[in-house]
Amino acid sequence: MKNSEEKVVAVIMVGGPTKGTRFRPLSFNTPKPLFPLAGQPMVHHPISACKSIPNLAQIFLIGFHEEREFALYVSSISSELKIPVRYLKEDKPHGSAGGLYYFKDLIMEDNPSHIFLLNCDVCCSFPLPEMLVAHRRYGGMGTLLVIKVSAEAASEFGELVADPITNELLHYTEKPETFVSDLINCGVYIFTPEIFNVIEDIHTHYEDRANLHTLSSSEALWSATKTPAKDFVRLDQDILSPLAGKKQLYTYETMDFWEQIKTPAMSLKCSALYLAQFRHKSPNLLACGDGTKNPTVVGDVYIHPSAKVHTTAKIGPNVSISANVRVAAGVRLMSCIILDDAEIQENAFVMYAIVGWKSSLGKWSRVQGEGDYKTKLGITILGEAVTVEDEVVVVNSIVLPNKILNISVQEEIIL
Amino acid sequence: IYICLQQGSVDNNHRRSFLLIKQRVKTPDAQSFGVANYPPPPLCHLHTTQKQTEIRVQFSLRNRVIARLQSFVLQQKLPNMKALILVGGFGTRLRPLTLSVPKPLVDFANKPMILHQIEALKAIGVTEVVLAINYQPEVMLNFLKDFEAKLGIKISCSQETEPLGTAGPLALARDKLIDDSGEPFFVLNSDVISEYPLKAMIAFHKSHGGEASIMVTKVDEPSKYGVVVMEESTGQVERFVEKPKVFVGNKINAGIYLLSPSVLDRIELKPTSIEKETFPKIASEKLLYAMVLPGFWMDIGQPKDYITGLRLYLDSLRKNAPSKLASGPHIVGNVLVDESAKIGEGCLIGPDVAIGPGCVVESGVRLSRCTVMRGVRIKKHACISSSIIGWHSTVGQWARVENMTILGEDVHVCDEVYSNGGVVLPHKEIKASILKPEIVM
Numbered sequence: 030m031k032n033s034e035e036k037v038v039a040v041i042m043v044g045g046p047t048k049g050t051r052f053r054p055l056s057f058n059t060p061k062p063l064f065p066l067a068g069q070p071m072v073h074h075p076i077s078a079c080k081s082i083p084n085l086a087q088i089f090l091i092g093f094h095e096e097r098e099f100a101l102y103v104s105s106i107s108s109e110l111k112i113p114v115r116y117l118k119e120d121k122p123h124g125s126a127g128g129l130y131y132f133k134d135l136i137m138e139d140n141p142s143h144i145f146l147l148n149c150d151v152c153c154s155f156p157l158p159e160m161l162v163a164h165r166r167y168g169g170m171g172t173l174l175v176i177k178v179s180a181e182a183a184s185e186f187g188e189l190v191a192d193p194i195t196n197e198l199l200h201y202t203e204k205p206e207t208f209v210s211d212l213i214n215c216g217v218y219i220f221t222p223e224i225f226n227v228i229e230d231i232h233t234h235y236e237d238r239a240n241l242h243t244l245s246s247s248e249a250l251w252s253a254t255k256t257p258a259k260d261f262v263r264l265d266q267d268i269l270s271p272l273a274g275k276k277q278l279y280t281y282e283t284m285d286f287w288e289q290i291k292t293p294a295m296s297l298k299c300s301a302l303y304l305a306q307f308r309h310k311s312p313n314l315l316a317c318g319d320g321t322k323n324p325t326v327v328g329d330v331y332i333h334p335s336a337k338v339h340t341t342a343k344i345g346p347n348v349s350i351s352a353n354v355r356v357a358a359g360v361r362l363m364s365c366i367i368l369d370d371a372e373i374q375e376n377a378f379v380m381y382a383i384v385g386w387k388s389s390l391g392k393w394s395r396v397q398g399e400g401d402y403k404t405k406l407g408i409t410i411l412g413e414a415v416t417v418e419d420e421v422v423v424v425n426s427i428v429l430p431n432k433i434l435n436i437s438v439q440e441e442i443i444l
Numbered sequence: 445i446y447i448c449l450q451q452g453s454v455d456n457n458h459r460r461s462f463l464l465i466k467q468r469v470k471t472p473d474a475q476s477f478g479v480a481n482y483p484p485p486p487l488c489h490l491h492t493t494q495k496q497t498e499i500r501v502q503f504s505l506r507n508r509v510i511a512r513l514q515s516f517v518l519q520q521k522l523p524n525m526k527a528l529i530l531v532g533g534f535g536t537r538l539r540p541l542t543l544s545v546p547k548p549l550v551d552f553a554n555k556p557m558i559l560h561q562i563e564a565l566k567a568i569g570v571t572e573v574v575l576a577i578n579y580q581p582e583v584m585l586n587f588l589k590d591f592e593a594k595l596g597i598k599i600s601c602s603q604e605t606e607p608l609g610t611a612g613p614l615a616l617a618r619d620k621l622i623d624d625s626g627e628p629f630f631v632l633n634s635d636v637i638s639e640y641p642l643k644a645m646i647a648f649h650k651s652h653g654g655e656a657s658i659m660v661t662k663v664d665e666p667s668k669y670g671v672v673v674m675e676e677s678t679g680q681v682e683r684f685v686e687k688p689k690v691f692v693g694n695k696i697n698a699g700i701y702l703l704s705p706s707v708l709d710r711i712e713l714k715p716t717s718i719e720k721e722t723f724p725k726i727a728s729e730k731l732l733y734a735m736v737l738p739g740f741w742m743d744i745g746q747p748k749d750y751i752t753g754l755r756l757y758l759d760s761l762r763k764n765a766p767s768k769l770a771s772g773p774h775i776v777g778n779v780l781v782d783e784s785a786k787i788g789e790g791c792l793i794g795p796d797v798a799i800g801p802g803c804v805v806e807s808g809v810r811l812s813r814c815t816v817m818r819g820v821r822i823k824k825h826a827c828i829s830s831s832i833i834g835w836h837s838t839v840g841q842w843a844r845v846e847n848m849t850i851l852g853e854d855v856h857v858c859d860e861v862y863s864n865g866g867v868v869l870p871h872k873e874i875k876a877s878i879l880k881p882e883i884v885m
Contacts, residue, residue, distance in 0.1 A: 050872055053885045057543075427885070431534040442883040444539035444867065 036086040037161070038136055039079040039145040040129060043072060045093030045122065051291050054412040054429050058386060060094045062149045063102060065366070066296055067303035068314070068331035068349050070102060074303060075147045078155030080110060086139040088114040090149075091128045093121065127262035130228040137222060144224065146264075148216035152299035154285035154306065155217065163196075164219045167279040171224060173198060173269070174217035175280045176287045180208055186289075187214035187265050189273070191280040198278035201269040212280075214265065215287050227272070231262050293383055293410050294402040300366055301347035304329035316344070324356070364400065374419075382409040382423075385430065391419035398425050406440055525570045526621050527630035528602075529561055530613060531577045531584075537746040540852030540869045541834055546580045548634050549587055551817055552744060553757050554782050554800050559591065561632050564640035566597045570630065573597060574620045576613035578604040611718035614703075615711045622705040628657075631718075633699030637753055639739035639760055640700070648735045649702045652679065655731035656723070657702040660695035661741040669696040670719055674734045681732040684724055698737050747850050751813060751830060755796040776812075788824070800835075823859070831863075834870070848881070 043062040052061045062072040069077075072090065079088055088110075090099065099116040107114045115135075123131050129146060136144060143164070145157060156174070164172040175189060188209040190200040202209055262268070272278050286302050288295060307314045308329050316332040318324050324338045328346025332338060338356040348362045351369045356362070359376040367373065368386045377390045381398035390396060394417045401407030409423055412430035417423055422437040429444050535547030542550060548558035562573055577584055581603050588599045602617035614621070614631065621629045628649055630642065638661075649657040658681070660672045666688065673682045673693045685692050697719060710722055726732040740760055742753035758778035761768055770781040770793070777795025781787065785799045788807030793799070797811045800818040805811070808825040816822065819836040826839045831849040839845055840859035849863045852870035857863060861874055865881030868874060872884055 050869070050885065053869065429536065429539065432536055442885065444536060444883060 035084055035142040036139045037082055037084050037143045037145065038087045038089065038139065038141040039075075039082065039085065039147065039157075040089045040091060040136060041072060041075050041147045041149050042125060042128060043090050043092035043094065043099075043116075043149040045119070046095075052293060052296075054410060054427060055293050055296075055383065055385070057430060058413045060098050061290075062090075062092070062094075063098070064296060065349065065351055065368070066152070066290070066300040067307060068333060068351065069303075071290060071296070072102075072149045073106070074152070075149060075155055076106060076110070076114065078157055079145065079147075080112075082145065082157050082161065085112055086141060088112060089132065089136060090114065090116045091119065091132060092116070092149075093119045122261070124261040124267075125264040126224075126228050126231075126268055127260050130225060130232075130262065131260070133225050137225075142221065144220050144222065146218040146220060150290040151216045151287070152290055152295075152302055153215060153217070153283065153287040156281075156283055156285070157217075157219075160217070160219050160281050163281045164279070167196065169197075169279045170227070170272075170277040171218055171220040172279045172281050174215040175212050175282050176215055176284075177211050177282070178213055178287075180211050183208070183211050183213055187269070188212065189214055189269075189280065191282075196279050196281070197276060198269070198273045198280055201265065201273045203265045203270070212282070214269070215283065216289070218264075224268075227268055228262050231267050232260060292402075294398075294404075294408045297364065297366060297381070297383060297408055298402045300349050301329070301364065304331060304347055304349065307331070318344075381407075383411065385411045385413045385415055387413055388415045388417075390417045391421065393420045394418070395422045395424075397423070406442075524572070524623070524625060525568075525627050525629065526572045526574065527565045527570045527632060528574045528576055528614060528617055528621060529558060529632045529634050530610060531558070531575050531634045533579050533607070535579075535745070538750070540850060540867060541832070544835065544853040544870055546577075546583055547745070548575070548584070551800060551815075552637065552750065553754060553761075553780055553798050556587070557637075557744070558634055560637055561634065561640070562591065562595065562597065562599070564642060565630065565632075566595055568642045568646070571598060572620070573599050574617045575599065575601045575634075576604065576617060577601055578607060607715060608713070609715040609717050611711045611716035611722045612714060614708060614718075615713040615716075618708050622708060626705060628702050628704045631701040631703060633743075635743050635745035636699045636741065637744055637757055638698065638700070638737055638741045639764075641738055642700075642702075644738075645700070645702050645735060648679070648733070649704075652733045654680075654733045655704045655729075656707055656726050656733070658723070658732065658734050659698040659700040659737040660734045661698040661737040662694050663696050664694075666691070666694045666696055671695065672697055672734050679733045679735055680730060681723070681727040681734050683727060684719055686720070695734065695736065698741050699743070700737070747832060747848060750832065751796075751815070751848075754798055754815060755813070758796055758798075849878075 055064055063070040076088060079085055096116060096118050103114050103116045117132050119128050119131060160172060160174060184205060187203045188205055189198055189212055190210045191212060192199055288299050290296050290299050316326050316330045318326045320340060324340050324342040324344050326345050330345040331349045333350060333352045335352045336350045336354040339358040341358045342356050342360040344362045347364045350367045353370045354367050355372045357375045360373050361378045363380040365379045366383045370387045371384050372389045374390060374392045376393045378395045381400040382396045388411050396409050396417060398408030406425045409425060410427045412428055414431050415428050416433045418435045421434050423434060424439040426438050426441045432443055531548050535542035538547055538550060549556045565573055581601055585601060592599050604613060645657060671685045671688050671693045672695050723732055740756035742749055742756055744750040744753040762778050770779045774791050775794050779794040780798045782799060782801040784801045785803040787805045790807050791805060791809045793811045796813045799816045802819045803816050804821045806824040809822050810827040812829040814828050815832045817835045820833050821838045823841040825841055826843045828845045830847055831845050834852045836853060837851045837855040839857045842860045843857045845863045847865040849865055850867045852868055854871045855868045857874045862877040864879055866878035866884055868884040
């Protein structure tokens, strides 16, 4: 019998600066969770999805970025959603589950019956209300969101085996070398408060934890002696793996899209996925135009209201234009993200690229990438305040902030 | 010029009886001329109208000469000379080092780059230095407070809100550079290292009576730079030629200028190039003179030249102040080691190596032609050559790092890894070998 007073909280793990070097050079200017996808900060998408959770009491963002970086966003989103959103800074990394335990008292403030745990850098449709319903039906301690992927792709993630009838989590292993399953962990969970007891047990028995896995490089960086600290608890190795098969954890499969946003190239791909989602759920957010009073728009495009785009420009598909951008006449933009205050001059061409804040692209300049989201130089990334002079071509390159390109480059990293 | 001699513990017989003969010479700091070693006479003043560089002084007691000060070299004290150092922008060529600190604060030979220049200016009596910057003023200003106190020289910043080129910043700092004294002021380029013969430059400037003096340096490949064509005997500059296709001369602009205040009247507060606009105009009026820079010169704004520059600098240190270099059975050639650094057993260090404060070099390590910055740990049996290891990084056991590898701040090269020209951004761990030059973000 559902208690209508039951409260639910959501916790979003946002990570921190020393960890994510894969998001360079964009991470030099903004913490990854605030990088815009489809016109909204990355963390905004899971937060928006939380809106549809019934009885949502609070949303917590946990990470180790500086508080001031999130202060502005958190206060504006709190007032917009009318639900308290708080950023909690960890004094040091505690691991994916340790962070949850570290702030246990704050999270349990309203005595929630359920706690959603989401990773900020996951791009998916976040079917949170459906997960809650399923979780209640299963009656376990936790439910994981899972998705089927190709067998080759599976080895990059946590692979798991689920019972096809009861949906119980039978087996879980992180980044296995041999094939275990094509079902992977999406990084979206729902737990009952029992999870805190489980984490506490790990603390007391940490010496007994089998150190069979080699530590990931980021974890090894933190621990001076290369053994996990007492309060460093990883969700997958320390909780999911041991509890699999004990009728405590269940799975909920999503048939929608799912990606991890670890690199700038993936943020371009995920921006396109969210734009497509807008097409279904909130098409009023997308731009449209046919070249008469507005620029020609093809496919899914987001244009910030303050951006100025000339009517002879052709924009799309999969383009996101941020605030105060100026796009001049005859410009063609395809599959790109144009960040705040950028200027794109006449007849320029941009495809599969991210153009950094305050950058400037000259007349007839061409900035393009191949469109391979997985390789290091698969799209072109221009950092903050990069100038590309007239008629210069930039292909498959990464340019760090404050550079001026006056000759064409291909396949290069420019420091 | 007159000298003040300090009173110390004096034999009563001599105390009040000293008379001074003829010349009176004053310096601000008598000790620097070894006067403190002599029986200290009471305070007395010597005046002279001659600008002598060498002088002898006799002291008489009741007409008997009782002591002679040996000849010593006097500094002509300059009335409050000023200098501007063009620090400029983002230092992108020295990335990844400049991702952690602004370029003038990147250490060279165990000292922030800009400190080499500030010390040279202080040594010839400059009392105020203005830094023309357009990036990260807060970091610079904090750092400068420390130095102002330690060095006893006034340091201020002049911040560009838009890029003003190489001459514009002078106009911006005008009020700080000139006063009523009419003295010329120095302009230095922050990327340059040399022996800084600034005293000779002052003499040169005064002797030719023109409006501006520039240092030029001889290079092997002049067509890579802006060449200064000058009349050999007087140094009068005829013209500047940018990257000449045929040989017009082999002297290039070394980035060290001494300018009379009237030069500032020629520069407007807008983006202006001193080499392309200001100097050619002064040269056409036959008021620009060039002096050939004696000793070494290097623009250390990029890693390859930084490493070459260290070699030249340490060579010069060998000639001028060899006691500052390290010595010992484990040292080869010119090596600079900070006193707080520790070096283990069985190492071979050098040539052309600089090891910064707090570094730990474990046993069996080979270092050559490299810079190891503050707080770095090099583990046992590692071998590093022609590379720059950034602050607080570590290099693992048996690692081999060579061929222009540049490690940014807090980079950790794991044991047994090979890096051939890896350029690694800050806060990274290198677990796999880098077989050919590559940027690791």
